[in-house]
Amino acid sequence: MTELRHRGATEKELQHQNSEDKGSETEGKERDGASDNETKSDSGVSEVPVPADDTPEVLNKALSGLSSRWKNWWVRGILTLAMISFFFIIIYLGPMVLMMIVLCVQIKCFHEIITIGYSVYHSYHLPWFRTLSWYFLLCVNYFFYGETVTDYFFTLVQREEPLRILSKYHRFISFALYLTGFCMFVLSLVKKHYRLQFYMFGWTHVTLLIVVTQSHLIIHNLFEGMIWFIVPISCVICNDIMAYMFGFFFGRTPLIKLSPKKTWEGFIGGLFATIVFGILLSYVMSGYRFFVCPVEFNNDSNSFTVDCKPSELFQLQDYGLPPVLQSITGWTTVKLYPFQIHSIALSAFASIMGPFGGFFASGFKRAFKIKDFANTIPGHGGIMDRFDCQYLMATFVNVYIASFIRGPNPSKVIQQLLALRPDQQLHIFNSLKAHLTEKGLLPALEEAA
DSSP states (O other): HHHHHHHHHEEEEEEEEHHHHHHHHHHHHHHHHHHHHHHHHHOOSOOOOOOOOOOHHHHHHHTTSOOOOHHHHHHHHHHHHHHHHHHHHHHHHOOHHHHHHHHHHHHHHHHHHHHHHHHHHTTTTTTHHHHHHHHHHHHHHHHHHHHHHHHHHHHHHHHHHHHHHHHHHHHHHHHHHHHHHHHHHTTTTOOOHHHHHHHHHHHHHHHHIIIIHHHHHHHEEEEEEEHHHHHHHHHHHHHHHHHHHHHHHHSSSSSTTTTEEEEEHHHHHHHHHHHHHHHHHHHHHHHHHHHHSEEEEEEETTEEOOOOOOGGGGEEEEOOOOOEHHHHOOOSSSEEEEHHHHHHHHHHHHHHHHHHEEEEEHHHHHHHOOSSOSSBTTBBHHHHHHHHHHHHHHHHHHHIIIIOOOOHHHHHHHHHHHHHHHHHHHHHHHHHHHHHHHHHHHHHHHOOO
């Protein structure tokens, strides 16, 4: 009897335990199902394969004894030094080579983003779409580079008959080219792929807006003087390196969830290091005409030159120090180039707002489940992974120049006046003469003469 009671009690306990296990399994399945649904709704796209590691075999053998953390540190460091060396070489070759490098970088970044779109949406089979994507890139570059040549090299354009005709009808030609691509897209629409085709049409145009438009602003900054190109780019590079170094050795506090490896220690350390670097680099470069003079076309030598009389922005001036610094240094004034003051704003933006370009790119990569845009540079990813902050920086520099630096350019006004008909020039002369006479400036000039 005792054994029967014991067996009955045991059977009841087992039944109760089984029912609890089934309930917990059901709850677990519900939770797993909910998490799966959340994951599916969050991604909405298939996962793109992560590119294979293409670290050079020489580095793999040399660093084989290190941990993955230190191996990655050395690979990134060596490749960073190689890229900086290449950067110095192209600076030495001059602004026109720099412009071509910017164009090559822009094309590669466009290719990386478009390739992700093709992979995510499985759009390789769409009729004509790869061709149309590159055609739109060609159209947009034709428009922007045509505007730049007309704006900065007006003398060259007016001297050459073919260039003068292209300049006169440039916007109409650009619109006609784009309209042709638009019609080709409409004609390529297929009934089964309408939504996918419009996805990729939007993807292409957003990529053009982000990459091509902002790379065009980099060219504008370059033609204002190479210092407006080199200092901002160098500040972003310096901030990226120093934030990585401070974060690697001292980082403890996470900065943002989009980039788990970013830390507050790296962010703050990179900020101070970049400001000091920007001030020192600006001091060195402001003393050379090669860096501070805008790019111009010389009719006499029939070539592009960067020679001029430096503006006040690049001439040493005395600045009074605050009393606190006077007591520490014993100096009452210090000689600085005015551009060094502007470099503080550029360095601060590169350190505070520039990383948000990287955060944006990180969010983009997480949305499509990819580690890097490509595997072009071992340890760094694709070209777009290195230039995600540069495009945002280029836009800021262009806006900064237009807002605080650039004024009316008399030489460009004269060039445009000389291109007018004689009767138009005479009308402007009489209008200007009447205006100066009314202000009392012209009689004063005549009496002095």
